[in-house]
Amino acid sequence: MTQEDIGGQRLGIVVSGSLNKGIEVKLDSSASVEDMAVGRYVTIEGNKRRFFGMITDISLGVIDQKLTLTPPDVSDPFMAEVLAGTSTYGTLHVLPTLTIGGNAASLLEGPQPVKTVPSHFSTVNLASQRDVELVFGSEDERKFYIGTPLDMETKICLDLPELVKRSNGIFGKSGTGKTFLTRLLLIGMLQKGAAVNLVFDMHSEYGWESRSEEGRKVKALKQLFPSKVAVFTLDEEGSRRRQVSTDFVVRIGYDEIEPEDMVLLRQTLNLTEPAIEAVYQLSRRFGKNWLQSSLDRKDSEETKDLLKEMSIHESTYQNLQRGLATIRRLPFLVPHTPDNPVKRILEYLDQGINVVLEFGRYTDITAYILVANLLTRRIHAQYRERMEKAIGEDIALPHPLVITIEEAHRFLNPELASQTIFGTIAREMRKYNVTLLVIDQRPSGIDSEVMSQIGTKITCLLDNDRDIDSVLAGVSGKSELKSVLSRLESRQQALIFGHAVPMPVVVRTREYGSPESYKDFLPGGETEIRKQAEKDIEELWE
Amino acid sequence: MERVGEVIEASTTDFVAQCYELYQSPPLGSLVKTTDLPVELYGIVYNATTTSLEPGRRPIARGKDEASEEEIYKSSPQLLQLLRSEFSTLVVGYRENEKLYRYLPPKPARIHGFVHLCPPGEVKEFSQSLDFLNILINTHLPVPADELIAACLRQMSQVYEDPHDFLVAAGKELAILLSSDFNQLKAILGRIKQ
Numbered sequence: 001m002t003q004e005d006i007g008g009q010r011l012g013i014v015v016s017g018s019l020n021k022g023i024e025v026k027l028d029s030s031a032s033v034e035d036m037a038v039g040r041y042v043t044i045e046g047n048k049r050r051f052f053g054m055i056t057d058i059s060l061g062v063i064d065q066k067l068t069l070t071p072p073d074v075s076d077p078f079m080a081e082v083l084a085g086t087s088t089y090g091t092l093h094v095l096p097t098l099t100i101g102g103n104a105a106s107l108l109e110g111p112q113p114v115k116t117v118p119s120h121f122s123t124v125n126l127a128s129q130r131d132v133e134l135v136f137g138s139e140d141e142r143k144f145y146i147g148t149p150l151d152m153e154t155k156i157c158l159d160l161p162e163l164v165k166r167s168n169g170i171f172g173k174s175g176t177g178k179t180f181l182t183r184l185l186l187i188g189m190l191q192k193g194a195a196v197n198l199v200f201d202m203h204s205e206y207g208w209e210s211r212s213e214e215g216r217k218v219k220a221l222k223q224l225f226p227s228k229v230a231v232f233t234l235d236e237e238g239s240r241r242r243q244v245s246t247d248f249v250v251r252i253g254y255d256e257i258e259p260e261d262m263v264l265l266r267q268t269l270n271l272t273e274p275a276i277e278a279v280y281q282l283s284r285r286f287g288k289n290w291l292q293s294s295l296d297r298k299d300s301e302e303t304k305d306l307l308k309e310m311s312i313h314e315s316t317y318q319n320l321q322r323g324l325a326t327i328r329r330l331p332f333l334v335p336h337t338p339d340n341p342v343k344r345i346l347e348y349l350d351q352g353i354n355v356v357l358e359f360g361r362y363t364d365i366t367a368y369i370l371v372a373n374l375l376t377r378r379i380h381a382q383y384r385e386r387m388e389k390a391i392g393e394d395i396a397l398p399h400p401l402v403i404t405i406e407e408a409h410r411f412l413n414p415e416l417a418s419q420t421i422f423g424t425i426a427r428e429m430r431k432y433n434v435t436l437l438v439i440d441q442r443p444s445g446i447d448s449e450v451m452s453q454i455g456t457k458i459t460c461l462l463d464n465d466r467d468i469d470s471v472l473a474g475v476s477g478k479s480e481l482k483s484v485l486s487r488l489e490s491r492q493q494a495l496i497f498g499h500a501v502p503m504p505v506v507v508r509t510r511e512y513g514s515p516e517s518y519k520d521f522l523p524g525g526e527t528e529i530r531k532q533a534e535k536d537i538e539e540l541w542e
Numbered sequence: 543m544e545r546v547g548e549v550i551e552a553s554t555t556d557f558v559a560q561c562y563e564l565y566q567s568p569p570l571g572s573l574v575k576t577t578d579l580p581v582e583l584y585g586i587v588y589n590a591t592t593t594s595l596e597p598g599r600r601p602i603a604r605g606k607d608e609a610s611e612e613e614i615y616k617s618s619p620q621l622l623q624l625l626r627s628e629f630s631t632l633v634v635g636y637r638e639n640e641k642l643y644r645y646l647p648p649k650p651a652r653i654h655g656f657v658h659l660c661p662p663g664e665v666k667e668f669s670q671s672l673d674f675l676n677i678l679i680n681t682h683l684p685v686p687a688d689e690l691i692a693a694c695l696r697q698m699s700q701v702y703e704d705p706h707d708f709l710v711a712a713g714k715e716l717a718i719l720l721s722s723d724f725n726q727l728k729a730i731l732g733r734i735k736q
Contacts, residue, residue: 066724082710
């Protein structure tokens with residue numbers, strides 16, 4: 001069967017259903033249950049309007065229960081052929097999501113959310129390429145092609161300016177292609193100029209090339225868009241070894257670490273509540289230099305007096321010292337820095353250049369949380385200031401900023417979500433033009449309040465029940481989507497739902513990693529960049 | 543068109559025809575028609591009998607001294623005149639003004655109407671729709687309905703280039719009609735499979 005044949009093929013008729021629970025479709029005898037697949041699209045031709053829906057379950061039925069008790073001899077092909085579709089039949093469970101009215105006015109309006117169900121015995125067809133295009137639109141200056149629906153060649157496109165208005169999440173267990181999807185999305189945002197990105201790149205995968213699971217070299221942003229991406233690094237040596245052309249080496253001074261940064265590290269550094277209290281006290285006493293002063297302090301009578309004065313218990317102090325020693329061992333932390341990384345990042349972002357911060361060998365979660373939180377807090381404060389100024393003085397708003405964080409459940413778990421800047425950004429959403437792109441493999445670890453604020457969720461295969469529940473919380477048709485989600489293939493397939501798509505959609509993600517695929521990403525208009533990039537590609541691949 | 547007999551008894555639901563030749567009744571389940579202008583009636587042969595002309599006089603065994611069965615008829619040629627073959631037909635549809643209806647006609651057949659065996663083209667035309675199966679299922683006849691339906695479908699399938707497709711389509715129709723009686727369906731399907 002060719003691709004065209006599949007689209008528009010008649011499947012059966014509507015026999016029962018409800019808006020809440022979805023619609024039952026009896027398959028025609030010509031359509032085999034074995035050819036169906038959950039996640040596929042169908043159109044239902046009602047009397048007055050067309051409905052657009054997704055197959056969420058497939059089941060078998062018999063016309064007479066006796067058949068199940070005394071099964072016929074199906075080794076006889078004639079018997080099997082006669083009974084298929086008559087006495088025994090397949091049913092589809094379809095979740096209707098959109099409707100397209102029959103009159104001209106509603107055609108202009110485009111697909112609307114469904115508010116009723118089709119009448120009895122309406123014909124159900126597999127959605128054709130045109131239907132899918134009608135719903136998801138085609139590639140243009142706002143829409144980025146992310147993948148194709150199952151068994152179809154149509155492009156599913158995401159409206160990126162719309163997408164970055166909210167925080168978004170990419171979920172999936174490890175090895176399901178989260179990194180590839182993230183790269184794709186980042187490229188999309190870059191290509192469409194929807195937002196500038198700040199990527200906290202824990203495993204150094206987004207800035208410069210890395211290896212895929214098959215061992216293939218995969219290029220990343222800086223190689224594809226050299227003029228639009230800057231790579232910052234914490235691990236200069238590592239980056240140099242990997243021959244990454246870095247733009248800036250990030251060093252953080254002790255004086256830049258504030259007590260709020262320590263709060264987040266409480267769990268990873270194993271600090272007690274009183275120890276955190278002590279940090280605030282020390283900071284009040286020593287100001288910006290609290291960390292330096294605490295580290296320098298020797299076990300002396302003077303220290304004891306000081307502790308007594310501030311009524312900090314000896315053991316609390318010990319606990320704090322142990323935690324601080326861990327931080328001190330991070331080589332990118334220095335007593336004093338000549339340059340300010342926040343300022344540099346903002347400079348780049350202001351020019352519309354995306355910043356990828358590589359962590360190199362500091363993949364330790366302490367370093368990640370500390371740096372990501374520290375930088376984001378200051379950048380967010382700056383953005384907030386600018387936004388308020390822009391509103392007050394009626395000047396152009398700052399360019400939307402998307403901050404990408406990995407291992408999000410470490411920042412956004414219920415205990416920390418209220419304290420970290422990431423929790424605030426997720427909740428405040430677009431007010432200050434800063435949103436998050438959250439990447440995580442344990443969505444159940446993320447605070448439900450934050451989860452509910454995530455606009456568009458892109459999820460690869462998840463098989464833990466709690467993770468699935470937390471991703472699907474609050475979505476209509478949850479149980480139906482659940483069965484779709486748990487049956488995704490382990491690679492290159494993702495379920496997208498939420499703000500930026502008109503209805504939940506399962507996509508086979510666009511190819512990424514081959515020389516041809518890189519060419520597709522390059523903007524057609526800017527020929528010089530394109531030529532340069534094409535040259536780069538050839539050099540790298542030949 | 544092969545003439546097979548003449549109507550000698552008729553009612554709304556069926557008619558009985560006598561064969562011109564002894565033992566020359568059409569096969570069980572075959573489609574026959576009789577004309578009562580402007581209406582043509584279609585029927586399906588469901589029973590055939592050969593009896594003595596006079597109801598009270600039963601034939602007696604005669605072959606004791608004969609070498610073969612043929613010899614009996616040869617030595618007593620009057621036998622062919624004393625016996626008769628008849629067949630009963632269930633009315634399943636009619637044609638009026640070129641249009642084919644697969645349900646009972648307004649009037650029964652005429653006595654002495656000639657009965658013809660339908661040629662393949664006409665059988666094909668009639669069996670385009672399988673609505674008549676409902677009549678076969680719901681009529682009480684001296685022969686079991688399963689047997690009649692199976693015989694009829696077997697007969698009809700022979701006029702198709704691909705009898706299998708026709709039988710599958712008919713089987714599906716039966717599966718819907720007999721949805722509450724799987725055993726009967728199974729019995730019929732067992733009799734029509736090739």
